[in-house]
Amino acid sequence: MDDSGLPQAWEVRHSNSKNLPYYFNAVDKVSRWEPPQGTDTEKLKKYMAAHHSASQGLNTARPEGKIRAAHLLVKHRDSRRPASWREAQITRTREDAMSIIRGHEQKIRSGGTTLGELAMSESDCSSARKRGDLGYFGKGDMQQEFEEAAFGLQPGQMSSVVETASGLHLIERLE
Structure with a gap:
């Protein structure tokens, strides 16, 4: 090692x-x-x-038909791939994951932190290194539940908890 x-x-x-x-x-x-x-x-x-932390500059022009969003993902043992950069094997229940993500949501909504700050240490997605930033994506690029929630937000808005096969997400529309 x-x-x-x-x-x-x-x-x-x-x-x-x-x-x-x-x-x-x-x-x-x-x-x-x-x-x-x-x-x-x-x-x-x-x-x-x-x-490998994200300090690269971001593209300033938004591609046609695409949006940019960040997310914080909490996986559970029934997630599509119950492993992450944080844990080789995730064993928490869906209920435990829901409790964790609701706690994150409360911290963000109360102004105690931002989704990007929390994602860096708490998200089970490899986008954590980029403050949860997924970059630009269009319709058909993401899982349906995620896409519907993300496209339904205005820039600067954050979703409530969104459940997909990957786990539980909080999504913030960036652009």
């Missing part, structure tokens, strides 16, 4: 298509969005913050 906290043969690479880091095993030629089994998650968090 190196300073990244990843098991031997694993490394962090960057996806050009999604503009996000991912995990790659150079021996087995396997890639994945979530850290592999055996990862030291505390070391990985520090490594990712130092080497």
Whole structure:
């Protein structure tokens, strides 16, 4: 294990298509969005913050028909992929995940923090490194429930809890 906290043969690479880091095993030629089994998650968090945090400038022109949104995702054991950069295996129940995300929603709505600040440490999506920013997307790019909620918001508005196969989301329309 190196300073990244990843098991031997694993490394962090960057996806050009999604503009996000991912995990790659150079021996087995396997890639994945979530850290592999055996990862030291505390070391990985520090490594990712130092080497893969989002401080790139964002495109200022909005593509036609697309919006930009950020989200905070809380997965549970029945989520489509119950693993994240934070936890190799997520075992919490849907009810526990709902309790967690409602707590996040309350903190954001009370003005105690922002969705972007909270997403960096609490979101189970790899977009956490970019303050939950998913970039621009159009109709048909996201899961239906997510898309309907995101397109229904005005810039600056945040959704209530949205449930998809991926887990529970709070969505903030950015543009």
